[in-house]
Amino acid sequence: MPPKINPSLVDKVLVRFIRDELGKSGYKKGILGLSGGLDSAVCAALAARALGPQNVLGLIMPYGPGFPEDVRDAERLARRLGIRHKTIDISPQVDPYFAAHPTASRVLRGNKMARERMSILYDYSAREKALILGTSNKTELLIGYGTIHGDMACAVNPMGDLYKTQVRELAAHLGVPAGIRKKAPTAGLWPGQTDEGEIGLTYEELDELLYGLVEQRKCRKEMIEAGHRPAAVNRVVRMIRNSEFKRKLPPIAKLSPRTVGHDFLYPYDWGK
Amino acid sequence: MKVALAQISPRLGDIKTNVEMHLDVLEKARRAKADLVVFPELGLTGYTLKDLVEEVALDPESHPLFRKIRARSRGISTVVGFVEERPSEKGLFYNSAAFITDGRILHVHRKVFLPTNGMFEEAKFFAQGRDFRSFATPFGRAGLLICRDFLHYGASYVHYSSGADMIICISAAPGRGIEGGDAFETSRMWELMGEAMSYFSTVFVLYANRVGIEDGVTFAGGSFVFAPGGRLVGRAAYLDPELLLRRVDLSAVRDARKKWLFKRDEKPDVVLRSLERAARAAED
Numbered sequence: 001m002p003p004k005i006n007p008s009l010v011d012k013v014l015v016r017f018i019r020d021e022l023g024k025s026g027y028k029k030g031i032l033g034l035s036g037g038l039d040s041a042v043c044a045a046l047a048a049r050a051l052g053p054q055n056v057l058g059l060i061m062p063y064g065p066g067f068p069e070d071v072r073d074a075e076r077l078a079r080r081l082g083i084r085h086k087t088i089d090i091s092p093q094v095d096p097y098f099a100a101h102p103t104a105s106r107v108l109r110g111n112k113m114a115r116e117r118m119s120i121l122y123d124y125s126a127r128e129k130a131l132i133l134g135t136s137n138k139t140e141l142l143i144g145y146g147t148i149h150g151d152m153a154c155a156v157n158p159m160g161d162l163y164k165t166q167v168r169e170l171a172a173h174l175g176v177p178a179g180i181r182k183k184a185p186t187a188g189l190w191p192g193q194t195d196e197g198e199i200g201l202t203y204e205e206l207d208e209l210l211y212g213l214v215e216q217r218k219c220r221k222e223m224i225e226a227g228h229r230p231a232a233v234n235r236v237v238r239m240i241r242n243s244e245f246k247r248k249l250p251p252i253a254k255l256s257p258r259t260v261g262h263d264f265l266y267p268y269d270w271g272k
Numbered sequence: 273m274k275v276a277l278a279q280i281s282p283r284l285g286d287i288k289t290n291v292e293m294h295l296d297v298l299e300k301a302r303r304a305k306a307d308l309v310v311f312p313e314l315g316l317t318g319y320t321l322k323d324l325v326e327e328v329a330l331d332p333e334s335h336p337l338f339r340k341i342r343a344r345s346r347g348i349s350t351v352v353g354f355v356e357e358r359p360s361e362k363g364l365f366y367n368s369a370a371f372i373t374d375g376r377i378l379h380v381h382r383k384v385f386l387p388t389n390g391m392f393e394e395a396k397f398f399a400q401g402r403d404f405r406s407f408a409t410p411f412g413r414a415g416l417l418i419c420r421d422f423l424h425y426g427a428s429y430v431h432y433s434s435g436a437d438m439i440i441c442i443s444a445a446p447g448r449g450i451e452g453g454d455a456f457e458t459s460r461m462w463e464l465m466g467e468a469m470s471y472f473s474t475v476f477v478l479y480a481n482r483v484g485i486e487d488g489v490t491f492a493g494g495s496f497v498f499a500p501g502g503r504l505v506g507r508a509a510y511l512d513p514e515l516l517l518r519r520v521d522l523s524a525v526r527d528a529r530k531k532w533l534f535k536r537d538e539k540p541d542v543v544l545r546s547l548e549r550a551a552r553a554a555e556d
Binding site for chain 1: 326391446447448449450487488489490
């Protein structure tokens with residue numbers, strides 16, 4: 001397993017990160033999508049501490065009435081943290097599209113929903129002069145379990161170097177309600193969907209494999225020799241490899257001696 | 273003798289496929305009666321490896337895929353670019369070139385000048401080579417260089433001074449600059465150096481560059497052979513794969529040195545003393 005974190009240290013670092021990154025860009029306010037799940041709850045709690053609850057807006061964006069518990073959990077969390085929140089049903093943006101372009105694929109529908117949420121977040125980001133806080137954790141980023149230009153889109157991401165099991169530790173430290181901490185993680189793509197069911201591994205197994213492959217730089221063979229199931233190891237290696245495009249900006253065809261992304265290299269915090 | 277410059281486009285991170293590609297080209301070159309086949313820098317692995325370096329590193333003495341290439345070099349010589357990791361130096365990865373003849377490794381050169389600026393990040397991932405050494409081959413003495421090594425002309429001077437008849441540079445040079453003629457502007461830089469080194473060192477210069485695209489970067493191709501005296505023997509296409517086959521006559525080294533007395537009148541001892549003083553001064 002990934003080592004236990006010191007949650008109060010992580011809390012301190014991430015609170016400063018959010019405050020510092022937004023402040024450098026000239027922003028006081030942060031905005032994020034609240035799903036009623038663990039990651040967005042942790043991110044909201046950190047943002048409330050970093051920016052003050054009045055400067056955090058949580059957008060709750062369910063697809064229709066099919067996820068009432070998640071909406072209720074999200075609203076309760078917002079009230080508990082004292083942050084502003086707003087609920088927007090995305091079905092009027094999604095249904096006309098799929099009426100015109102029908103599909104039986106739940107993945108296609110889920111991706112479309114994630115991107116509608118993204119477009120609302122960016123719209124509200126401009127309306128509210130608030131920067132978007134990303135909620136993708138390290139486990140999701142490494143296996144590519146997220147929609148590119150959907151839930152992966154953000155201005156800053158405080159969560160991206162914490163494995164899912166570490167986010168759980170941080171959640172307990174931050175006082176995220178047990179109801180949210182205990183429920184099965186889901187991308188909310190369809191009722192009854194769970195991450196672990198879809199990925200085929202529990203987060204504990206997944207994080208252990210990722211920790212070995214990534215942090216400890218073990219190769220596939222060493223992981224199998226250490227007793228992991230070959231099928232699981234191969235699957236995780238494949239997921240990591242096949243999702244690199246989600247973790248990068250698209251390649252720019254190099255022509256000139258100085259090309260954006262190749263050798264026009266400045267810090268993100270340039271001039272801030 | 274007949275030389276072949278294998279201007280290929282290796283597949284990034286896939287040694288198995290690249291070894292097959294090398295074997296195919298070797299066979300093709302053998303049928304064309306080539307004596308020496310030169311492959312580009314990191315031809316067995318692709319260039320933009322980053323953290324893949326450790327996964328594709330191999331020991332040229334023992335790795336089964338490398339042995340396949342050695343086995344296929346019966347009666348022919350080849351220069352192959354790969355990531356080297358020796359059992360005696362675990363965890364040190366070198367950007368290396370091996371000269372192989374008849375199944376034997378005659379010499380391995382480790383890249384000395386690792387570009388690490390702008391778009392280049394080699395020293396982040398590779399250990400640095402520390403030597404330039406020419407060696408005897410079935411075709412006279414040769415000196416190996418890898419890409420940026422060649423742009424530091426002291427490297428060629430060492431090979432020249434130690435009696436090389438032939439400087440072989442393997443390369444994965446990206447093209448940059450589109451304001452020139454029918455090639456990337458950087459292609460001219462390599463040709464200029466090839467022409468100058470062959471002229472003033474009175475040696476053959478074999479430059480094998482790769483083609484293909486990795487992460488948006490286009491490798492420029494344009495591999496070339498210069499004969500002593502700055503005479504262009506042949507140049508491969510820019511951008512596209514090619515097996516450039518050219519006959520070269522090594523007696524041209526002697527002919528050029530009768531005409532131009534650079535080699536006879538060269539004073540490496542004076543250069544060395546002066547260099548030592550300059551190096552000491554730079555340290556002070």
